[in-house]
Amino acid sequence: MSKISKFFKGGGSAGSKGRGGPSPQEALARLRETEEMLSKKQEYLETRIERELAVARQHGTKNKRAALQALKRKKRYEKQLNQIDGTLSTIEFQREALENSHTNTEVLKNMGYAAQAMKKVHENMDLNKIDDLMQDITEQQDVAQEISDAISNRGTFADEFDE
Secondary structure (H helix, E strand, O other): OOHHHHHHHOOOOOOOOOOOOOOHHHHHHHHHHHHHHHHHHHHHHHHHHHHHHHHHHHHOOOOHHHHHHHHHHHHHHHHHHHHHHHHHHHHHHHHHHHHHHHHHHHHHHHHHHHHHHHHHHHOOOOHHHHHHHHHHHHHHHHHHHHHHHHHHOOHHHHHHHHO
């Protein structure tokens, strides 16, 4: 089975069968492989275009027929190159979308985990007990402030001993 048919038919890897589809990591790896393959083909076509241009220049006006054939091949290679560019753009877009989806899924899982932890922390807390505790703390802070004010108020001692 060719690489492309494996790519579109699921590839036949034992890891992805039975789970209902490939994992995001498997899909990303395959997309990267396809990108590499297309990049190599791009390089190959670019060298072929350069060769055909050299052939066309070499024949120039001496052998117009050979020069025209070389230019036609060059044109075909350029068309293939444009198609590969479009395909690569599509694959890059799909890879980025898959990476973003995978990231969003992980973030959502972690947020759910954190929500469960918060729920567990708060399950033993009673709102009425918390309210009572806060009132007690406020009362004790008021008492402490009154004591502090009484201790720091020196003016009343000086007036009593003056007479």
